[in-house]
Amino acid sequence: MFSSRLASFVSRSAVRPTARAFAASPGQAEVVLVGCGAPNRGMGWYHAVQMLEGRCPSASLDYIIEPWFLGPGATSPGGPEFNEWAEESKKAHGTVFGTSIKDLPPPKEPRCALISGRTADNPRLFAECIEAGCKTIFLEKPGAPTVAELQKMKDDAEAAGVGVLMGYNKNVCKYVRKTREFAETVPGSHVTFVSNNAYENTPESLGECFERNAEGMLKNMAIHELALLVSFYDVTVENIASVTADKEFSSMQTLPGPSGKEFTDFDKIKFTIKTKTGKEVSVAADRCGGTDSYATVTDATGKEVFRYWMPDDEDKATVQKLQAKYPTAMPYFFTQDPDYVTVKERVAKYTATGDEAEGVATIGIAVETLRVAEYLTPTLMDQLK
Numbered sequence: 173m174f175s176s177r178l179a180s181f182v183s184r185s186a187v188r189p190t191a192r193a194f195a196a197s198p199g200q201a202e203v204v205l206v207g208c209g210a211p212n213r214g215m216g217w218y219h220a221v222q223m224l225e226g227r228c229p230s231a232s233l234d235y236i237i238e239p240w241f242l243g244p245g246a247t248s249p250g251g252p253e254f255n256e257w258a259e260e261s262k263k264a265h266g267t268v269f270g271t272s273i274k275d276l277p278p279p280k281e282p283r284c285a286l287i288s289g290r291t292a293d294n295p296r297l298f299a300e301c302i303e304a305g306c307k308t309i310f311l312e313k314p315g316a317p318t319v320a321e322l323q324k325m326k327d328d329a330e331a332a333g334v335g336v337l338m339g340y341n342k343n344v345c346k347y348v349r350k351t352r353e354f355a356e357t358v359p360g361s362h363v364t365f366v367s368n369n370a371y372e373n374t375p376e377s378l379g380e381c382f383e384r385n386a387e388g389m390l391k392n393m394a395i396h397e398l399a400l401l402v403s404f405y406d407v408t409v410e411n412i413a414s415v416t417a418d419k420e421f422s423s424m425q426t427l428p429g430p431s432g433k434e435f436t437d438f439d440k441i442k443f444t445i446k447t448k449t450g451k452e453v454s455v456a457a458d459r460c461g462g463t464d465s466y467a468t469v470t471d472a473t474g475k476e477v478f479r480y481w482m483p484d485d486e487d488k489a490t491v492q493k494l495q496a497k498y499p500t501a502m503p504y505f506f507t508q509d510p511d512y513v514t515v516k517e518r519v520a521k522y523t524a525t526g527d528e529a530e531g532v533a534t535i536g537i538a539v540e541t542l543r544v545a546e547y548l549t550p551t552l553m554d555q556l557k
Contacts, residue, residue: 195266196232196281201308201523204235206273206297207289210250211257212501215312216288219516221498224265227513231284231520236261239271273300284308284523286516288339291387295321302332308523310516312339313399314391314545315538322542326535336535337519340399341511342465344518344531347482348400351467354480360472364454365397368461370503373439375427381459382437383429389438390545390552394457398548399533399541401445401453408540409547411447417555418442421456424556436553443552463503483507 196202203223208216223233241254261267270276273285285301287294287309294316301309309329315338316322329336342348348365355361371377385392401407421442428434442456469478483491487510494506505512515532522529533541 195234198281199524200230200232200281201284201520202235202279202281203231203233203520204237204273204276204283204285204301204304204306205233206237206285206287206301207293208236208238208241208254209288210241211253212498213250214288215505216286217254217257218501218505219286219288219512220261222509222513222516224261224267228517228520230517230524232281233265233267235276236267236269237271237273238269242269242271273297273304276304279305279307282307282523284310284520286310286312288312291315291317291391295325298325299328302328302334306334308335308337308519310337310339310519311535311538313395313538314387314542315535316542317387317391319539319542319546322535322539326539329535335522337522337529338399338533338535338538339515340396340403340533340537340541341508341515342396342400343403343533344514345482345508345511346484346487347465347467347480350480351469351478352404354478355469358469358471358477361477362452362454362470362474364456364468364470365400365465366461366467367394367397367455367457367465368463369393369459370461370463371459373460375425378425378439378459379427379429379435382425382427382435383431383433385437386435388545388549389441389457389459390549391542393459394441394455395541395545397455397457398544399537401455402537402541402544403533405445405451405453406447406449407445407451407453407544409543411449412544412547413446413448415443415445415548415551417552418444418456419556422552422556424553438552438556441552443548463507465507 205216205220208214208220211217223231241251245251258269283306285306287297289297355363371381423440424438426434426436440458444454446452464481466479466481468476471477491506518529518532521527
């Protein structure tokens with residue numbers, strides 16, 4: 173809980189701001205981050221860092237809700253580091269920390285909730301954010317554990333007049349745009365989107381990954397690529413004519429997580445989808461493939477004629493600076509850093525002013541993306557058995 177809401181607000185006014193004001197001003201969204209996670213590891217934490225540093229000018233991060241590390245997980249791995257960072261953030265930025273959305277005061281400016289917790293908790297947190305007077309909810313992928321839950325969330329938001337936008341940052345990525353533009357100039361072109369993470373290729377590292385992302389690779393790491401297919405390639409469950417796994421590339425393992433429970437998932441997967449409307453596109457994802465993602469274009473003969481990386485040469489200097497600043501943080505934070513900023517700024521500006529969040533995926537896109545993930549997972553697993 174916000175143990176002393178009055179004391180929190182007093183403390184906010186007693187310290188001097190650095191990169192941001194104490195609270196949202198007119199023209200800004202009052203942002204509530206729900207589910208921060210551990211410093212240097214949690215995606216929510218990196219969202220917080222970008223907003224606290226003032227890189228999203230339409231977003232004022234006024235509240236952070238973190239029930240685990242501010243509660244029973246305070247002494248668990250990551251807990252002491254989180255609480256140290258929380259104290260520093262309170263002093264430097266006046267941000268209020270708490271354990272429950274229900275304890276938030278009424279919004280003073282248009283409120284946007286950024287939900288970045290465990291997928292299994294999202295339906296409950298989403299409902300609480302609607303009750304807390306949010307104008308907009310920015311929902312991290314995949315949104316919910318199942319299609320049925322995400323569809324209900326969509327329906328509830330529409331009934332309440334709440335806008336819902338998704339953290340599918342690759343929809344606004346430079347490498348995606350440039351690849352699609354180049355492919356349009358090549359007769360008979362074929363696009364492959366390649367996503368990499370930098371987990372160690374060991375049973376311990378992958379087992380931890382499988383347990384922490386128990387929804388599975390296609391609902392987690394590769395969900396961004398599936399959102400691209402839904403957004404730009406007419407991929408829906410009903411429009412899939414065929415899906416074929418690349419068995420030479422792909423790998424599926426059953427591994428114990430830190431709890432001892434076993435999880436079965438892809439550590440890498442590559443597949444090609446053909447649609448009933450004549451489109452064809454491929455996706456490859458590798459948990460241990462490195463830090464960079466890219467896309468390729470091949471011509472009608474199968475020859476690669478274009479490849480664009482994320483980050484490109486222009487962005488690599490930024491990546492190096494961020495790696496030096498946060499040397500123990502997850503590497504993928506930095507390669508996708510500018511896109512995280514772009515999506516948050518567009519969502520915050522939409523919340524504050526009503527301006528269209530250009531290119532940002534809607535919850536409708538997310539529902540269809542999750543439907544595709546639920547269709548593909550057993551299909552591809554059967555092909556790899």
